[in-house]
Amino acid sequence: MKPGNSFAAVALGLVICLFCTVSASQQYDVQKDINDFFNSLRGSFSRLAGSSQLKSTRLKDAEILFIATMKKNRAYYKLLRINSEGKVISEATRGKKVIRPMRDISSQRWFGKARDKREEYYSLIKDKERGRYYLLWCRPVIKDNRFIGAVAVEIDLWDSFHEYSNRVYYPFLIKLKNRGLFSHKWRNSFTFVKKPLQIPGTEDISVLYIPEIKDGAPLPKLKDPAEEIITLEPDHGMGGSAVPWIITLSILTVLTVSGLVVFVLKRKNKVKESDT
Numbered sequence: 001m002k003p004g005n006s007f008a009a010v011a012l013g014l015v016i017c018l019f020c021t022v023s024a025s026q027q028y029d030v031q032k033d034i035n036d037f038f039n040s041l042r043g044s045f046s047r048l049a050g051s052s053q054l055k056s057t058r059l060k061d062a063e064i065l066f067i068a069t070m071k072k073n074r075a076y077y078k079l080l081r082i083n084s085e086g087k088v089i090s091e092a093t094r095g096k097k098v099i100r101p102m103r104d105i106s107s108q109r110w111f112g113k114a115r116d117k118r119e120e121y122y123s124l125i126k127d128k129e130r131g132r133y134y135l136l137w138c139r140p141v142i143k144d145n146r147f148i149g150a151v152a153v154e155i156d157l158w159d160s161f162h163e164y165s166n167r168v169y170y171p172f173l174i175k176l177k178n179r180g181l182f183s184h185k186w187r188n189s190f191t192f193v194k195k196p197l198q199i200p201g202t203e204d205i206s207v208l209y210i211p212e213i214k215d216g217a218p219l220p221k222l223k224d225p226a227e228e229i230i231t232l233e234p235d236h237g238m239g240g241s242a243v244p245w246i247i248t249l250s251i252l253t254v255l256t257v258s259g260l261v262v263f264v265l266k267r268k269n270k271v272k273e274s275d276t
Helices: 003-025 030-049 059-072 109-116 157-165 245-275
Strands: 076-083 087-093 121-127 132-143 146-156 172-176 179-184 191-196 205-209 228-231
Touching: 030 059, 030 132, 030 146, 030 157, 030 191, 030 205, 059 076, 059 087, 109 121, 109 132, 109 146, 132 157, 146 157, 157 172, 157 179
Parallel strands: none
Antiparallel strands: 076 087, 076 146, 121 132, 132 146, 172 179, 172 205, 191 205, 191 228
């Protein structure tokens, strides 16, 4: 096989692989992606609760860790360090200075669970003044098998979905108790899928998104009773392709480069043949 033909075969193989990648990229699971996102937040909070800084008697160590954690996790709105007696000894709120209020919260259920059962606690609270929903997570702080206090975090639910939306291209809508909470590039379409989410502390929260497309046709309707297919009026202004523009650009780039290389190799072969 001539070098030009050999390279053309390789280039064709690369193009086929790229098209396979494009096809795979369309097969997304929005429900799993969002659940995984919040599970990663849960994991980072668990590591925070087990850090040596929170077990130190120096409050400054925990406060420095709080500030660094909030810079890394934009959805974190507030972090609290509570001592074994149920007093808030350090409080970090986004956009404000760290304070040491010594506020007594020993009667709060979430602290009682951490103190008495040494278990984590998850719930959802609403700030009526700001109209925002926050995940309230609390975990015990254990040192030498002794309860020495707890750490709690308030996570802004809207900011969490905003941070997640910056990582994805597909449109979706989040509903909390059948009320719209957050939308990303959302427009009405012929059909969409509604699936429940498992976010620690929440109940009756779901995601709506457009089903993936294979070979230009909608997927068959799902049979899981937990999944709901809802039909809406068509939105004629939507249009566009489900494949990201970057993938299309990559295909064109591979084809262009492959063609140029094949052309150069064939030209070199002709020059060699004429010389002989």
